[in-house]
Amino acid sequence: MQSPLFAYTEVQDQSYYSLQNSYLLRVRLDGNTGPDCLARKGAMVAYQGMIEFDGEYQSPYQRRTRGHTGEGLDLMRCSGQGTVYLANLAQQIHVLDVDHEGLTVDSAYVLALDSGLHWEVIAVDSQFGLSGTGQYNLNISGSGKVALMTSGKPLMMPVTPDKYVSCDADAVVAWSTGLRVQMQAQTSSSSVFRRRGTTGEGWELNFVGQGYVLVQPSELMPPQNMQLGGLRGQYGMGPQGARGQNPGNIWSNR
Incomplete structure (x- = not known):
């Protein structure tokens, strides 16, 4: 049998995580020496060898966290x-x-991560009490690998003390945890409840400090259209607001 399809064969690599192409990740597991892989549920398309797949346990605390924030990992x-x-x-x-x-x-952009990494849910801009606009995110720490997904080829933007970066909140994928972040709508206070005038722009994230911001060439649905706790919850006043259920705005997988 002959076909151009035979050009798409497995890429041999001894790395723990390796890309077979832009859309397919190969994870090499060795239960004796390496960590397990925590992958997005349903993300497996093929495997070789003696591999076991188990649902990752979520504590009642983690389930409550996801209910309050809409953020978490289903692994x-x-x-x-x-x-x-x-x-x-x-x-x-x-x-x-x-x-x-x-x-x-x-969390919507996480495909897989090492089982040894630690993650917790944080409120990005809790000092302003905003909620329901995508500002709850995962803070991943430790030492290991994470596989992220983007719609199209992303842009990695450096942030330095003398050069801050502003991004559309719907296009931001990830950033260095050490960066200082503020969420704002560049409108007058009277127009904060709609997209930025007639430009179609809405909430933006401002990053200050030293690190990097990853932006994709695609935007999610406008945050104003998200149904998280209704209008009160969307603007931080309901049980899903930044000061609603958890004053510290931090949830953890530990």
């Missing part, structure tokens, strides 16, 4: 010896090494 644990191939809706995949700098990311 399966991949363990054993062999290789697992992961993908999700043909989105582009990118592998990052998380170290002392840490990573803050929207």
